[in-house]
Every structure is written in C-alpha cells, then in structure tokens.
Amino acid sequence: MNESGTTSRAEARGLRQSREIEGHLAWLDSFTGTALGVLAVASGIYTYLGVSSLLDDTGALSVFAAMAYSIAVSVGIFVFWSYMLRLLPAVRSASSRIGLLASMGLGSLAIVAMSSWLNAAALAGAAAVEQHLATTVQDYQGALERANTIAVSAQGLGRDVSRVRTSFEDLGEQEASGGLSGLAGRGAVFRLLRQKSDELSALEAQIASQQPLLDAAFAEGNAILSRMRALTVAPGPVEARSVEFSEEAVRLAGVITTLRQLSVAPLVVRAASDLSASVVLPQLDGGDDAARSGQQATIESVLTVLGQRAETLRQAAEAVIAMPPPADTTYTPISAADAVILYARNFVPSWAGAIAIDLLPAVLVLIVSVAQAAIRTGRDGVAVEDQMTLAELRGALIALREIEAATPAEAPQEPNAPAAPTPVDIARPAE
16 A cells, blocks of 8 residues: 555555455365365275275175275375365464474375375286286296206216216227237226226216206296296286296296206216225236236326316316305285385386375365465555455445444433433442
C-alpha cells in the first residue's frame, strides 16, 4: 500500500493472483481426499499380495493376517499424507518447515519399509524368483564344467603314463638285444624294465576305464541342466516349479560330486611315488663278475631314470590336483519378497512403480506448499480491508445490519433526569 492509503497496481495484481490460486486450491481440495484414498487402497491391495507370498500357510488365519496388515498400511498412508497436505503448507516459520520436512522424510522411509518392497514383490516377485532360478542354473553349469575340466585333465595323465611305459618297453627291447648291459637276452635288467612297464600298463588301463564313467556323468549333468533351464521358463506357478527345480539341483550336485571323485590325479600321484620306491630288484644272473658288475651298473642307471620319470609324472598329477576345484553351489529356495530385494537392480521399473504409488502424495504436498507460499506472497503488504472481495464486503455489511437490528435502541434521557440505576445500585441495600 502506498503513502496515500490506496493499493498499488502490483499489489492489486498479486492479490488477484492469490485469489485465483485460492480458487484452484478450493476446487482441487474437493477430490484430493478421494485421490489419496484411491492411492492408499491400491497400495494396500499390492501389499496384500506381497504379504500373501511370504506366508506359508494358506488358511483363513493367514488370509485375515494379510488383510489386516494391508488395511493398516492403507490407513497409515492415507492419514500420514493427509497430515502432510494440511500442515506443511500452513506453517510459516523455517524451523516448523524443517521439522515437518524431516517428519515427511522419516514417514516416507517407514512407508517404503512397510509397503513399497511388498508392492515390488507383488509386481515382480515371480520374475525375481525365475531370475534366481536362472542364476542358480548358471552357477551349477559353471561347477559342472569345472569338475569335468579337472576330470578330463586328469584323464590326460594317461598319455604321460603311456609315454613312460613306452620308454621302459623300448629299453627292455634294447636290453633283450644286448644294447644296455651288453648281455643279450632277458636277464635281470630286462625283468626290472618289464616289471615297471607292466605296472604302468595296469595304471594306464585303470585310467582308460574311467573315461566311460566320466562321459556318462557329464552327459547326465547336462541333461539335468536342460531340465532345470526348462523349469526356469516353464508356464505355471513359480512355487511348484521351484520344488521340482530343487529336486533336480540335488541330483546335479550328486553328479558334480561323482565327477570330482572320478579324477585319477590322486591315483597317479600314488602310483608315481610307488614307481621308484617299490622296486623289487632281480637277482643278477651274469656268468662272471664282470657281467654281474655290468648288470648292476645298468640297474642303477635304470633306477635313476625310473626316479626321474616318476618325479615328472608326479609333478604332472599334482598340477592337476592343484587346479581350483568347482565352487560349492547349493540351491536355496527363496520367497518372492526376498528375491525382489536380492535382484533389485534387475527390476528397477517395478521398484520405481512400487515406490511411486506410495510416495506420489509427497509431490502433492510440495505443490500445495508452493501454492500457499505464492498466496501469502501476494497478500503481503495489503491491508485486510483491501483483501476483501465484493461478496465478502456485501456479507460483512449484511452481518453488521443484522447485529444493529438485534441491538435495542437506547431511550434518550433528559438533561436533569437522574441516571438510570445500574444493576450494582439495584443490588446494593439501602443505607
């Protein structure tokens, strides 16, 4: 208001804007409560579905418990946002606003904790459980392939055993023709070489006998994996599929254990240690001392070569044993609510929708707060009488006339007439 007591043009424009916003708010307030109720009921329905997925029992008591929880959530959301819509836009001091904003943040966290994650479970719970099944299949596939790789690497030791056996057989042939000790025939050196080649031949046959078992176990594991993948994407309730999936997971775990037991690397390590440690030395059968000395020197050379070959074979087997074993994989059944939290990053849209349905009224609170602030800004500096509309002024005049009509008119008094006694004078006793 300027010095002349009239309202300036800017103040009048701000006052008109304030009245316009007030009219809009009055119209919006007519259905805001209904909108809050719809949002609260929708959140309660999805909360009921989420709670139902957590309850194992499907009896009447469980249904009643889920309904009670969902109703409590709906009422809590409706009351909380009704408080915020009424109180936060009305306060003016900074401390009050900060306090109410902190309360709104705390309440929003409570709503997310008690409702939003259950809404997300209702929206994406089945898909999250299927994601858990798919992840478990990948883990089992990695474990199966790792166990098979180790077993195949152990089977590869058969080639090393065959190479050592062939070398001893070649040395035996050389000894039979007199190429080692100088004595042709099958004497002591030949028998020693034949003894070790026979041991290696038996070990080689044992390794070869494991190959069909290894192939059968790996084929069975792949067949189980195929059934598990089919269960992951099969139609129907995911709970029933999870039960069958768990049974297949147990079978696959047994196959992986079998593959680990089929590895012949520990057997080769023991055989390599025995190859040089357990040597039955044959009796020297040379005709004279010189021949027997030649046989003894040849046997010592053979034993040296035998130790070297055994050490090489043992190191190859220990390298297979040192390979990282397959990771321990165990399928753990999981509920829809837990799955949607565990795989939250894969279901961001579902989480966004579940949270938005609960926290959307926060946007309404902020809108109303901004609108109320604009109304107060438009009214600042304008006198109360200037803020009255024509309808308000007409109503005030009518009310004033009614008050004047209801008040009895006082009779005029003469100048010398005594004053009318007051109630106090009437009630005072005469002296």
